[in-house]
Amino acid sequence: MIKRPLGNTDIEVSEIAFGGVEIGMPYGIGIGSEKDMIQEKEAIRLLHMALDSGINFFDTARMYGQSEAIMGKAFYSRREEIIICSKCRHFRDSQGGLPSSTVIERMIAESLEESLEALNTDYIDLYMLHQADKEILQHEDIVKVFERLKKAGVVRAIGVSTYTLEETDTAIESGVWEVIQLPFNLMDQRQSAMFSKARQKGVGVVIRSVLLKGLLSDRGKNLADPLSEIECHIQEYNELLNRHACDLPSLAIKFALSFEEVSAVLVGIDKEKYLRQALMAADGHYLDESSLMSARNLGFPKPEFIDLPYWNKMGWLT
Template sequence: MKKRKLGNTGIEVSEIAFGGVEIGLPYGIGVNSDKDMISEAKAIDLLRLALDSGINFFDTARMYGNSEHIMGKAFQNKRSEVILATKCVHLLDNEGNLPPKNKLRETVEKSIYESLKALQTDYVDIFMLHQATVKILENEEILTVFSSLKDKGLFKAAGVSTYTTEVTEKTIDIGFWNMIQLPFNLMDQRQGELFKKADEKGIGIVVRSVLLKGLLSDRGRNLHPALKDVENHIAKYHELLEGTNYKLPALATKFALSFPEVSSVLVGIDKQEYLEEALRTVDGVYLSKEKLNKARQLAYPEPEFINLPYWDKMKWLT
């Protein structure tokens, strides 16, 4: 497993990052309750197998159910071998407002200390804002409390999880944040426009949603009628598989890793077969310039429609 530098943080991460949401709560197509999830014992075994197989980067969050707790158990005697990234609790209320200054600081501090306890460690490598907005980023108290916690040694690098290019660009322009976790995939390539700018500022890029919650796999068939155009577009990527010995998920992952500014790609892993497939994908051979250009031309023509939270809300993914 090759490792890449995470911007200017001094941290080196495996090209594949183990996405921890699936082991902590019901998530993904066809996963509707706890009974559809992997058991805690099997999740611990899977995390340790991933580490033994060369993955050193593990991503979780306060909001991911039991994910931090499970990772804490898995790595309690292996802390020096892993790069742990976790995210703060959501900071906006139902009306989209931030709490008052003192309450905001208390919320962030409580979140990281709860994460450290669950992860059984005294620091995390990366501490992130979860679902950041421009309003959150412009709040001076956010920078103050993150700076204070970093100075205390509770984390090494400060990160932001973004959804839109507007928020990603704002993160870059602020000049404080060390890494950005953002959605980027064959269908929705808008964030790629900011890769160079982030790289020039020494900011690491971690890509998530590379498989579009599993749609860029065999699951991307027989979709809800509202997603018929999406399903038809996904079928176009199969022409890029001609002459290869891999499948669509591998193509989607190789696509993201073909950009030198990308440090790592988050892959949701809750089965050994998914781990093995991810490991086969990172063989050091990525898309040729010609195939990469072709993939870029096959971006979905209406990327603003690629909105997984909205699709979930509309129950188009169940």
């Protein structure tokens, strides 16, 4: 497994990052409840298999159910071999408001302490804001707390998870956040507009939603009617699939790793076949200039329609 630098941090990460949400809570197409999920024993086996196969980057969050606790059990005796990314609890209340600075500071401290305990560790390699909008990114007290945590050594690097181009641009321009986790895939390529600036500023880029919550896999079929246009567009990748003799998830991973600005690609893994698929795709042989141009030209023509949280809220992904 090839490793890439995580921006200007002193951290190197495997090209594939093990996305930990699926092992911690019901998530993804066809996963309606805990009974549909992988069991803890099997999840730990998968984590060990990933590490033994060369993956050293494991992504989780306080909001991912039992994900942190399962990783803590899996890696308690192998902590120095892995890079852990975790994320703070959300700050906004049900009405979308932010609490006072004092409350936010306490929330960060409590969330971090809970993560450290669950992960069986005394430090986190990359600690991130979860779903950071522009107001949160520019909140002086939040910035100060995260910088203080890094200075204290309880976290090695700090970053943010963004959704929009404006949020990503704000994070890069701040000069504070060292790593950005953002959505990018064959269908929705908007965030590539930020890649060059991130590299110039020394900010690491970690890709999520590379498989579009499973739509860019064998689960992207027989979708709800509102997503019929998405399903039809997916068929347009067949020529590229034939050219590279690979399946759709592998093409999606290879596409994202074709950008040198990308440090790692998050892949949600809750089955051994998904792990093996990701390992085979990240083989160091990615899209040549011609294929990359073809893939760039095959982005979904209405990317603003691609809104996974909204689709999930509407029940279109169940």
